[in-house]
Amino acid sequence: MAEATLEAPGGAFAVPAAETVVGHALAACGDFSPGEGALYRRLVPPGGVVVDGGAHVGWFTRIFAEALGPRGRVHAFEPQPALLALLERNLAGFPQALAHGAALGAAEGRGTVPAVRYDRPGTYGGLGLVQDGPGVAVPVTCVDALDLPRCDLIKADVQGMERELLIGAADTIGRFRPLLYLENEDRERSPVLLSTLFALGYRVFWHLPRVIEADAPPHLAAVISLNLLCVPEEAALPVEGLVEIRDRADWWQP
Numbered sequence: 001m002a003e004a005t006l007e008a009p010g011g012a013f014a015v016p017a018a019e020t021v022v023g024h025a026l027a028a029c030g031d032f033s034p035g036e037g038a039l040y041r042r043l044v045p046p047g048g049v050v051v052d053g054g055a056h057v058g059w060f061t062r063i064f065a066e067a068l069g070p071r072g073r074v075h076a077f078e079p080q081p082a083l084l085a086l087l088e089r090n091l092a093g094f095p096q097a098l099a100h101g102a103a104l105g106a107a108e109g110r111g112t113v114p115a116v117r118y119d120r121p122g123t124y125g126g127l128g129l130v131q132d133g134p135g136v137a138v139p140v141t142c143v144d145a146l147d148l149p150r151c152d153l154i155k156a157d158v159q160g161m162e163r164e165l166l167i168g169a170a171d172t173i174g175r176f177r178p179l180l181y182l183e184n185e186d187r188e189r190s191p192v193l194l195s196t197l198f199a200l201g202y203r204v205f206w207h208l209p210r211v212i213e214a215d216a217p218p219h220l221a222a223v224i225s226l227n228l229l230c231v232p233e234e235a236a237l238p239v240e241g242l243v244e245i246r247d248r249a250d251w252w253q254p
Contacts, residue, residue, distance in 0.1 A: 001016055001017075001082050001118040001119070002016070002017035002018065002118075002119065003015070003016060003017055003086070004016070004017045004023060004027075006023070006026045006027060006030075007030070008026060008030065008062075009066075010062050010066060010093065010094075011093055013026065013057075013058075013059070013062075013090055014057065014086045014089050014090055015057055015086065016057075016082075016083075016086070016118050018118060018119055018120060018121050018122065019121075019122070019123065020121045020122060020123060021123045021211060021223075022056065022057065022059060022123075025211055025212045026059075028212060029212060029213075031212070031213075032059050032211065032212070033060075033209050033210070033211050033212075033225060034209075034212075034213055035207075035209030035210060035213070036060070036207070036209040036225065036227070037059075037060065037063045039181075039207065039209070039229070039239065040060060040063050040064060040067065040153075040155075040181075041063065041067050042238060042239060043152075043153055043179055043181075043238055044064055044067040044068055044072075044152065044153060045068075045072075045152055046067070046068060046069040046071070046072060047068065047069060047071040047072050048068055048072050048150065048152035048153070049068075049072065049073050049074075049075075049148055049149070049150050049151050049152055050064045050068065050072070050073070050074040050075070050151075050152060050153045050154075050155065051074075051075050051077075051104075051143055051146070051148075051151065051153070051154045051155065051169075052064060052074055052075065052076040052077065052155050053077050053104040053143075053154065053155060053156040053157065053158050053165055054077065054078070054104075054156060054157035054158045054159065054183075055076035055077060055078045055087055055099070056078060056083060056087070056157075057078075057083055057086040057087050057090055058076060058078075058086070058087040058090040058091055058097075058099075059090075060155065061074055061076040061087070061090075061091060061094075061097055061099075062090065062091065062094060062097070064097070064153075064155075065091070065094040065096050065097040066094075068096055069096070070095070070096055071096075072096050073096055073097075073098065074096060074097045074098070075098050075100060075146060075148075076091070076097060076098065076099050076100065077100045077102055077103065077104050077141075078099065078100075078101065079101065079102055079103040079111070079113050079129070079138040079139075079140075080113050080116070080136075080138075081101065081136060081138075082116070082118055084099060084101045087099050100141070101138070101139065102138065102139040102140060102141045103129055103138060103139070103140045103141075103158065103161070104140070104141065104142060104143060104156070104158055104161070104164075104165045104168065105129075105140045105141075105142060105158075105161055105164040105165060105168055106142060106164040106165075106167040106168045107140075107142055107168060108139075108140065108141050108142060108145060109139075109140045110137055110138070110139060110140060111129035111137070111138055111139075111140045112129060112135040112136065112137055112138070113129065113135050113136045113138050114134070114135045115134045115135050115136070129159075129161065141168075142165075142167075142168025142169065143165065143168055143169035143172050144168055144169055144170065144171045144172050145168075146172075148172060148176070150176055151172050151173075151175075151176040151178040152176075152178050152179065153178050153179045153180075153181065154169060154172075154173075154178050154179075154180050154181070155180075155181045155182075156180070156181070156182045156183065157182075157183045158183070159183075160186055160189055162182045162183060162184070162193055163189070163192060163193045163196050166180075166193075166196055166197070166200065167196075173200060177232040177234070177235065179229070179230065179231060179232075179235075179238065180197070180202065180228070180229075180230035181207070181227060181228070181229055181230070182197075182227065182228045182230065183225065183226065183227055183228075184226050184227065184228045185225075185226045187251055190248075190251065191248040191249055192248075193228075194245060194247075194248040194250070195248045197228070197230050198248070201232060201233045201234075202230040202231060202232055202233065203230070203231045203232075203233055203237075203244060204228050204229075204230050204231075204244065204245040205228065205229045205230075205231070205242035205243060205244050205245065206226075206227075206228065206229075206242060206243045206245060206252050207227045207228065207229045207242060208224045208225065208226060208227070208252065209224065209225050209227070210223065210224050211223040211224070211225065226252055228245070229242060
């Protein structure tokens, strides 16, 4: 896989050369989804513990590591072997960040990552596990298997497996009541995911960060991420101004 190395806060940052979202955003303005990164910096306490599900090549993992500081820990999960290699390289200067070559789901097992042509333009981070077809067999584990001493935030960008990740984190969520930050881009799956969050005792809010906020390449200018910030019902809201979701059928636009 051809690579490109970009200058970034915290040191050089490696991306697949043909990657068309993260790499293009970093090349254009030196940042990717800055609104999301800014929110993480507000949510993560120094010395805390974060689970980063679907870490890709580690842009947000590095933000977590910086915010947590040397006494914190971020567990970053990326099942694609080629992206895992870049993730490990990008985290080399952050000993508080631990990369795991696995997907996160409801239980431990095996899954298949689709075959990818990394020499062709694409995003690569938008690939979920498949039931059959060509691909690479990868481990699947669950958050509860980490047996964490504490947990302050679980972030999940796991391509439709967010509910399965929550099932596999039930004990961790019950013990520590972490904040949850989840991708929710599939309208058909959204009601079930929202019902799961409500049953866990969470208030749920839309967070819709732009991929790039400076002058952007045309294919990125209007791109937003459809994400959920989920706060335990018993906790204070860490930010203001977000739209709360009160019904499983709610969607981000009419």
